[in-house]
Amino acid sequence: MSLLNHVLPWGIAAIALAMLLALWRLLRGPTLPDRILALDTLYIDSIALLILIGMRFNTALFFEAALIIAMLGFVGTMALSKYLMRGDIIE
Amino acid sequence: MTTTFLLDLVSSALVIVGVFFTLVGSIGLVKLSDFMKRLHCPTKASTLGVGCVLIASMIDFSLAGETSLHELLISLFIFITAPVSAHLMVKAALRDDPNIPRP
Protein backbone atom coordinates (compact mmCIF):
# COMPACT_ATOMS: atom_id res chain seq x y z
CA MET A 1 0.00 0.00 0.00
CA SER A 2 2.99 2.26 -0.05
CA LEU A 3 3.08 3.34 -3.68
CA LEU A 4 -0.50 4.51 -3.74
CA ASN A 5 0.03 6.57 -0.60
CA HIS A 6 2.81 8.43 -2.37
CA VAL A 7 0.71 9.03 -5.46
CA LEU A 8 -2.51 10.15 -3.76
CA PRO A 9 -1.40 13.55 -2.37
CA TRP A 10 -0.15 14.56 -5.82
CA GLY A 11 -3.37 13.35 -7.37
CA ILE A 12 -5.43 15.37 -4.90
CA ALA A 13 -3.30 18.44 -5.61
CA ALA A 14 -3.74 17.99 -9.37
CA ILE A 15 -7.51 17.67 -9.05
CA ALA A 16 -7.55 20.80 -6.91
CA LEU A 17 -5.58 22.58 -9.64
CA ALA A 18 -8.11 21.35 -12.22
CA MET A 19 -10.92 22.73 -10.04
CA LEU A 20 -9.14 26.09 -9.78
CA LEU A 21 -8.89 26.25 -13.57
CA ALA A 22 -12.59 25.46 -13.87
CA LEU A 23 -13.28 28.15 -11.26
CA TRP A 24 -11.37 30.65 -13.37
CA ARG A 25 -13.63 29.81 -16.31
CA LEU A 26 -16.66 30.11 -14.04
CA LEU A 27 -15.69 33.63 -12.97
CA ARG A 28 -14.43 34.72 -16.36
CA GLY A 29 -17.45 33.69 -18.45
CA PRO A 30 -17.84 35.25 -20.92
CA THR A 31 -21.24 33.75 -21.75
CA LEU A 32 -23.75 32.02 -19.49
CA PRO A 33 -23.37 28.58 -21.12
CA ASP A 34 -19.65 28.87 -20.36
CA ARG A 35 -20.41 29.31 -16.69
CA ILE A 36 -22.78 26.35 -16.69
CA LEU A 37 -20.08 24.27 -18.38
CA ALA A 38 -17.58 25.34 -15.71
CA LEU A 39 -20.01 24.34 -12.95
CA ASP A 40 -20.55 20.97 -14.65
CA THR A 41 -16.79 20.40 -14.77
CA LEU A 42 -16.47 21.48 -11.13
CA TYR A 43 -18.93 18.93 -9.85
CA ILE A 44 -17.38 16.11 -11.88
CA ASP A 45 -13.96 17.09 -10.53
CA SER A 46 -15.28 17.22 -6.98
CA ILE A 47 -16.50 13.63 -7.30
CA ALA A 48 -12.98 12.56 -8.29
CA LEU A 49 -11.56 14.63 -5.42
CA LEU A 50 -13.87 13.06 -2.85
CA ILE A 51 -13.01 9.55 -4.01
CA LEU A 52 -9.29 10.27 -3.86
CA ILE A 53 -9.66 11.68 -0.34
CA GLY A 54 -11.66 8.58 0.63
CA MET A 55 -8.81 6.40 -0.61
CA ARG A 56 -6.25 8.53 1.23
CA PHE A 57 -8.00 8.23 4.58
CA ASN A 58 -9.19 4.66 4.01
CA THR A 59 -12.82 5.42 4.67
CA ALA A 60 -15.94 4.63 2.67
CA LEU A 61 -17.79 7.58 4.20
CA PHE A 62 -17.23 9.78 1.19
CA PHE A 63 -19.02 7.55 -1.31
CA GLU A 64 -22.46 8.66 -0.27
CA ALA A 65 -21.32 12.27 -0.57
CA ALA A 66 -19.90 11.60 -4.03
CA LEU A 67 -23.10 9.88 -5.12
CA ILE A 68 -25.25 12.76 -3.89
CA ILE A 69 -22.99 15.31 -5.60
CA ALA A 70 -23.31 13.30 -8.82
CA MET A 71 -27.10 13.39 -8.64
CA LEU A 72 -27.51 17.01 -7.53
CA GLY A 73 -24.86 18.22 -9.96
CA PHE A 74 -26.69 16.61 -12.85
CA VAL A 75 -30.02 18.09 -11.77
CA GLY A 76 -28.38 21.50 -11.31
CA THR A 77 -26.81 21.49 -14.78
CA MET A 78 -30.10 20.39 -16.26
CA ALA A 79 -32.11 23.08 -14.47
CA LEU A 80 -29.70 25.86 -15.45
CA SER A 81 -29.59 24.78 -19.11
CA LYS A 82 -33.37 24.45 -19.22
CA TYR A 83 -33.70 27.93 -17.76
CA LEU A 84 -31.45 29.32 -20.47
CA MET A 85 -33.40 27.51 -23.15
CA ARG A 86 -36.77 28.65 -21.87
CA GLY A 87 -35.79 32.14 -20.71
CA ASP A 88 -35.43 33.22 -24.28
CA ILE A 89 -38.84 32.04 -25.42
CA ILE A 90 -41.71 34.47 -24.95
CA GLU A 91 -44.58 32.37 -23.77
CA MET B 1 6.54 -9.47 -6.66
CA THR B 2 3.26 -10.34 -5.00
CA THR B 3 -0.24 -9.77 -6.28
CA THR B 4 -0.69 -7.04 -3.68
CA PHE B 5 2.23 -5.12 -5.07
CA LEU B 6 0.96 -5.58 -8.63
CA LEU B 7 -2.53 -4.35 -7.72
CA ASP B 8 -0.96 -1.43 -5.86
CA LEU B 9 0.95 -0.56 -9.01
CA VAL B 10 -2.17 -0.85 -11.18
CA SER B 11 -4.29 1.35 -8.93
CA SER B 12 -1.53 3.97 -8.70
CA ALA B 13 -1.28 4.01 -12.49
CA LEU B 14 -5.07 4.34 -12.77
CA VAL B 15 -5.06 7.28 -10.35
CA ILE B 16 -2.34 8.99 -12.37
CA VAL B 17 -4.14 8.43 -15.67
CA GLY B 18 -7.49 9.59 -14.27
CA VAL B 19 -6.03 12.71 -12.70
CA PHE B 20 -4.13 13.48 -15.90
CA PHE B 21 -7.28 13.40 -18.02
CA THR B 22 -9.24 15.44 -15.50
CA LEU B 23 -6.49 18.05 -15.51
CA VAL B 24 -6.28 18.09 -19.31
CA GLY B 25 -10.05 18.62 -19.43
CA SER B 26 -9.75 21.68 -17.20
CA ILE B 27 -6.75 22.99 -19.13
CA GLY B 28 -8.81 22.76 -22.29
CA LEU B 29 -11.64 24.57 -20.56
CA VAL B 30 -9.32 27.51 -19.89
CA LYS B 31 -7.23 27.38 -23.03
CA LEU B 32 -9.67 26.94 -25.92
CA SER B 33 -11.21 30.06 -27.38
CA ASP B 34 -14.72 29.06 -28.41
CA PHE B 35 -17.63 27.59 -26.44
CA MET B 36 -18.25 24.67 -28.77
CA LYS B 37 -14.58 23.69 -28.54
CA ARG B 38 -14.63 23.99 -24.76
CA LEU B 39 -17.70 21.80 -24.51
CA HIS B 40 -15.61 18.78 -25.53
CA CYS B 41 -13.38 19.07 -22.45
CA PRO B 42 -15.58 17.93 -19.54
CA THR B 43 -16.63 14.79 -21.40
CA LYS B 44 -13.01 13.70 -21.03
CA ALA B 45 -12.98 14.39 -17.30
CA SER B 46 -16.27 12.60 -16.80
CA THR B 47 -15.44 9.47 -18.80
CA LEU B 48 -11.82 8.46 -18.40
CA GLY B 49 -11.00 10.82 -15.51
CA VAL B 50 -13.62 9.77 -13.02
CA GLY B 51 -13.80 6.25 -14.49
CA CYS B 52 -10.12 5.49 -13.84
CA VAL B 53 -10.23 6.99 -10.34
CA LEU B 54 -13.28 4.89 -9.49
CA ILE B 55 -11.67 1.67 -10.71
CA ALA B 56 -8.55 2.50 -8.69
CA SER B 57 -10.71 3.05 -5.62
CA MET B 58 -12.43 -0.32 -6.17
CA ILE B 59 -9.06 -2.08 -6.31
CA ASP B 60 -7.78 -0.18 -3.29
CA PHE B 61 -10.73 -1.00 -1.06
CA SER B 62 -10.79 -4.62 -2.21
CA LEU B 63 -7.15 -4.89 -1.17
CA ALA B 64 -8.01 -3.53 2.26
CA GLY B 65 -10.34 -6.48 2.68
CA GLU B 66 -13.76 -4.92 2.22
CA THR B 67 -15.11 -5.47 -1.28
CA SER B 68 -16.60 -2.19 -2.34
CA LEU B 69 -18.78 -1.90 -5.41
CA HIS B 70 -20.49 1.45 -4.77
CA GLU B 71 -18.10 2.94 -7.29
CA LEU B 72 -19.75 1.00 -10.09
CA LEU B 73 -22.98 2.78 -9.26
CA ILE B 74 -21.38 6.23 -9.38
CA SER B 75 -19.60 5.56 -12.67
CA LEU B 76 -22.76 4.09 -14.21
CA PHE B 77 -24.73 7.14 -13.10
CA ILE B 78 -22.15 9.53 -14.55
CA PHE B 79 -22.00 7.59 -17.82
CA ILE B 80 -25.77 7.86 -18.15
CA THR B 81 -26.10 11.52 -17.16
CA ALA B 82 -23.02 13.06 -18.83
CA PRO B 83 -24.43 12.89 -22.39
CA VAL B 84 -27.76 14.33 -21.23
CA SER B 85 -26.21 17.36 -19.56
CA ALA B 86 -23.82 17.90 -22.48
CA HIS B 87 -26.76 17.76 -24.88
CA LEU B 88 -28.73 20.29 -22.83
CA MET B 89 -25.77 22.65 -22.64
CA VAL B 90 -25.39 22.57 -26.43
CA LYS B 91 -29.08 23.31 -26.78
CA ALA B 92 -28.85 26.16 -24.28
CA ALA B 93 -25.87 27.62 -26.12
CA LEU B 94 -27.30 27.28 -29.60
CA ARG B 95 -31.02 27.75 -29.03
CA ASP B 96 -32.02 28.31 -32.64
CA ASP B 97 -28.72 29.13 -34.24
CA PRO B 98 -29.51 30.22 -37.80
CA ASN B 99 -25.94 29.52 -38.86
CA ILE B 100 -26.55 25.78 -38.94
CA PRO B 101 -28.31 24.69 -42.12
CA ARG B 102 -31.18 22.28 -41.56
CA PRO B 103 -31.11 19.10 -43.66
Add this chain to the structure above:
Amino acid sequence: MMRRLFPAPLLSAALFIAWLLLNGAAPAQLALGAVLATAIPWLTEPVRVDRPRFSAWPTLVRLGFVVLFDIVVSNVRVARLILGPEARIDPRFVWVPLTIRDPHGIVALAGIITLTPGTLSSDLSDDRRHLLVHCLNAGDEALLIATIKQRYEAPLIRIFEGAR
Protein backbone atom coordinates in the same frame (compact mmCIF):
# COMPACT_ATOMS: atom_id res chain seq x y z
CA MET C 1 -48.28 -15.33 -13.25
CA MET C 2 -44.61 -14.31 -13.51
CA ARG C 3 -45.59 -11.69 -16.05
CA ARG C 4 -48.20 -10.25 -13.69
CA LEU C 5 -45.78 -10.15 -10.76
CA PHE C 6 -42.87 -8.72 -12.75
CA PRO C 7 -44.24 -6.55 -15.57
CA ALA C 8 -40.71 -5.34 -16.37
CA PRO C 9 -38.20 -8.05 -15.44
CA LEU C 10 -35.18 -6.07 -16.64
CA LEU C 11 -36.14 -3.04 -14.59
CA SER C 12 -36.70 -5.25 -11.55
CA ALA C 13 -33.29 -6.84 -11.93
CA ALA C 14 -31.59 -3.45 -12.38
CA LEU C 15 -33.32 -2.04 -9.28
CA PHE C 16 -32.40 -5.08 -7.20
CA ILE C 17 -28.74 -4.96 -8.22
CA ALA C 18 -28.53 -1.19 -7.70
CA TRP C 19 -30.03 -1.55 -4.21
CA LEU C 20 -27.51 -4.22 -3.28
CA LEU C 21 -24.60 -2.19 -4.67
CA LEU C 22 -25.74 0.77 -2.60
CA ASN C 23 -26.42 -1.00 0.68
CA GLY C 24 -24.43 -4.23 0.72
CA ALA C 25 -25.81 -7.75 0.63
CA ALA C 26 -27.01 -8.25 4.21
CA PRO C 27 -30.09 -10.51 4.48
CA ALA C 28 -32.37 -7.63 5.49
CA GLN C 29 -31.16 -5.58 2.52
CA LEU C 30 -31.78 -8.56 0.22
CA ALA C 31 -35.38 -8.72 1.42
CA LEU C 32 -35.94 -4.97 1.18
CA GLY C 33 -34.35 -4.93 -2.27
CA ALA C 34 -36.63 -7.72 -3.43
CA VAL C 35 -39.69 -5.85 -2.14
CA LEU C 36 -38.65 -2.63 -3.88
CA ALA C 37 -37.73 -4.42 -7.11
CA THR C 38 -41.23 -5.91 -7.17
CA ALA C 39 -43.16 -2.86 -6.04
CA ILE C 40 -41.58 -0.07 -8.10
CA PRO C 41 -42.13 -1.59 -11.59
CA TRP C 42 -45.63 -2.57 -10.52
CA LEU C 43 -46.47 0.96 -9.35
CA THR C 44 -44.87 2.71 -12.31
CA GLU C 45 -46.40 0.36 -14.88
CA PRO C 46 -49.09 2.87 -16.08
CA VAL C 47 -46.46 5.61 -16.57
CA ARG C 48 -44.21 3.68 -18.93
CA VAL C 49 -46.10 3.65 -22.18
CA ASP C 50 -43.34 3.09 -24.70
CA ARG C 51 -40.72 0.58 -23.65
CA PRO C 52 -37.62 -0.67 -25.46
CA ARG C 53 -37.46 -4.24 -26.62
CA PHE C 54 -33.98 -5.69 -26.48
CA SER C 55 -32.81 -8.52 -28.63
CA ALA C 56 -29.39 -9.78 -29.69
CA TRP C 57 -27.72 -9.79 -26.27
CA PRO C 58 -24.27 -10.82 -27.61
CA THR C 59 -24.34 -7.75 -29.87
CA LEU C 60 -25.16 -5.59 -26.85
CA VAL C 61 -22.16 -6.90 -24.91
CA ARG C 62 -19.87 -6.52 -27.92
CA LEU C 63 -21.11 -2.95 -28.48
CA GLY C 64 -20.34 -2.17 -24.83
CA PHE C 65 -16.72 -3.24 -25.27
CA VAL C 66 -16.40 -1.37 -28.58
CA VAL C 67 -17.67 1.80 -26.89
CA LEU C 68 -15.29 1.43 -23.92
CA PHE C 69 -12.37 0.90 -26.30
CA ASP C 70 -13.37 3.92 -28.38
CA ILE C 71 -13.71 6.08 -25.26
CA VAL C 72 -10.10 5.31 -24.33
CA VAL C 73 -8.75 5.84 -27.84
CA SER C 74 -10.58 9.08 -28.51
CA ASN C 75 -9.70 10.41 -25.03
CA VAL C 76 -6.03 10.11 -25.92
CA ARG C 77 -6.62 11.72 -29.30
CA VAL C 78 -8.57 14.64 -27.84
CA ALA C 79 -5.99 15.13 -25.07
CA ARG C 80 -3.30 15.54 -27.72
CA LEU C 81 -5.51 18.01 -29.62
CA ILE C 82 -6.12 20.08 -26.47
CA LEU C 83 -2.46 20.17 -25.45
CA GLY C 84 -1.26 20.88 -28.98
CA PRO C 85 -1.56 24.21 -30.80
CA GLU C 86 -5.14 25.37 -31.11
CA ALA C 87 -4.85 26.16 -34.82
CA ARG C 88 -4.79 22.43 -35.51
CA ILE C 89 -8.36 22.01 -34.22
CA ASP C 90 -11.00 22.16 -36.93
CA PRO C 91 -14.43 22.08 -35.27
CA ARG C 92 -17.52 21.62 -37.42
CA PHE C 93 -21.17 20.60 -37.31
CA VAL C 94 -22.13 17.54 -39.32
CA TRP C 95 -25.66 16.24 -40.01
CA VAL C 96 -25.59 12.46 -39.76
CA PRO C 97 -28.46 10.75 -41.60
CA LEU C 98 -30.09 8.09 -39.44
CA THR C 99 -31.28 4.66 -40.52
CA ILE C 100 -32.42 3.67 -37.04
CA ARG C 101 -36.06 4.50 -36.26
CA ASP C 102 -36.58 3.24 -32.71
CA PRO C 103 -36.55 6.27 -30.34
CA HIS C 104 -34.67 4.35 -27.64
CA GLY C 105 -32.08 3.39 -30.22
CA ILE C 106 -31.66 7.04 -31.23
CA VAL C 107 -31.19 8.03 -27.58
CA ALA C 108 -28.58 5.29 -27.13
CA LEU C 109 -26.79 6.38 -30.31
CA ALA C 110 -26.75 10.04 -29.24
CA GLY C 111 -25.43 9.04 -25.81
CA ILE C 112 -22.65 6.92 -27.29
CA ILE C 113 -21.63 9.71 -29.66
CA THR C 114 -21.39 12.18 -26.78
CA LEU C 115 -19.57 9.76 -24.46
CA THR C 116 -16.74 9.30 -26.93
CA PRO C 117 -14.81 12.58 -26.60
CA GLY C 118 -14.33 14.55 -29.77
CA THR C 119 -17.90 14.17 -30.97
CA LEU C 120 -21.02 15.65 -29.39
CA SER C 121 -24.57 14.98 -30.50
CA SER C 122 -26.30 18.32 -30.27
CA ASP C 123 -29.64 18.18 -32.03
CA LEU C 124 -32.16 15.92 -33.72
CA SER C 125 -34.13 17.08 -36.73
CA ASP C 126 -37.88 17.25 -36.23
CA ASP C 127 -38.57 14.17 -38.36
CA ARG C 128 -35.93 12.18 -36.40
CA ARG C 129 -34.04 11.35 -39.54
CA HIS C 130 -30.91 13.43 -39.01
CA LEU C 131 -28.67 13.85 -35.98
CA LEU C 132 -26.58 17.01 -35.62
CA VAL C 133 -23.09 16.05 -34.44
CA HIS C 134 -20.41 18.53 -33.45
CA CYS C 135 -16.87 17.31 -34.08
CA LEU C 136 -13.84 18.77 -32.38
CA ASN C 137 -11.72 17.75 -35.34
CA ALA C 138 -13.92 16.84 -38.25
CA GLY C 139 -11.48 16.00 -41.03
CA ASP C 140 -13.27 13.84 -43.56
CA GLU C 141 -17.04 14.13 -43.05
CA ALA C 142 -17.96 11.07 -45.10
CA LEU C 143 -15.50 8.94 -43.14
CA LEU C 144 -16.93 10.16 -39.83
CA ILE C 145 -20.51 9.40 -40.88
CA ALA C 146 -19.50 5.97 -42.16
CA THR C 147 -17.68 5.21 -38.89
CA ILE C 148 -20.65 6.19 -36.74
CA LYS C 149 -23.08 4.21 -38.89
CA GLN C 150 -20.97 1.09 -39.06
CA ARG C 151 -19.56 1.01 -35.51
CA TYR C 152 -22.55 2.13 -33.45
CA GLU C 153 -25.72 2.38 -35.50
CA ALA C 154 -25.64 -1.06 -37.14
CA PRO C 155 -25.38 -2.94 -33.79
CA LEU C 156 -28.03 -0.66 -32.26
CA ILE C 157 -30.42 -1.48 -35.10
CA ARG C 158 -29.85 -5.17 -34.41
CA ILE C 159 -30.38 -4.65 -30.67
CA PHE C 160 -33.48 -2.45 -30.74
CA GLU C 161 -35.14 -3.40 -34.01
CA GLY C 162 -34.05 -6.98 -34.48
CA ALA C 163 -37.27 -8.36 -33.00
CA ARG C 164 -39.44 -6.55 -35.51
